Amino acid sequence: MADIEPYENALDAVPGAHPYPRSSRYHDAEIGVHRMADETEVRYAKRRLLPPLDETAQESAPHTVSNGDRPDLLAQRYFGDPGQWWQIADANPVLDPQELTDEPGRAIAVPHAGGFPGPGARYV
Numbered sequence: 403m404a405d406i407e408p409y410e411n412a413l414d415a416v417p418g419a420h421p422y423p424r425s426s427r428y429h430d431a432e433i434g435v436h437r438m439a440d441e442t443e444v445r446y447a448k449r450r451l452l453p454p455l456d457e458t459a460q461e462s463a464p465h466t467v468s469n470g471d472r473p474d475l476l477a478q479r480y481f482g483d484p485g486q487w488w489q490i491a492d493a494n495p496v497l498d499p500q501e502l503t504d505e506p507g508r509a510i511a512v513p514h515a516g517g518f519p520g521p522g523a524r525y526v
Contacts (some may be wrong), residue, residue, distance in 0.1 A: 421433065427489075428447040433445055434446050462511035463511070464511060467502070469506050472503055473502050473503060
């Protein structure tokens with residue numbers, strides 16, 4: 403039986419394919435190549451610059467942090483996927499995701515799932 407190549411490795415063989423899955427925060431990030439002194443190439447995701455949320459467009463819903471909240475638990479609650487914690491981190495914005503839930507009572511923004519559908523939209 404032939405070995406099955408992992409998804410990410412298979413994409414490396416396709417010119418122009420992105421190495422990150424669609425659910426990753428780096429999916430749309432531009433991939434750079436750094437050439438070392440010995441000519442070895444190192445691929446990396448270039449820095450992402452995020453536009454600020456437009457509060458008047460109601461692109462997010464407020465959430466008040468409670469004891470026991472964690473970024474992954476909030477992502478599970480609002481998006482149904484704990485791996486999407488980065489969407490909440492990007493919406494606030496914080497460098498360390500733990501900053502989101504360190505302080506009970508803190509109000510944070512939770513972006514609407516699947517983009518920013520606007521007021522009255524339901525979370526997935």
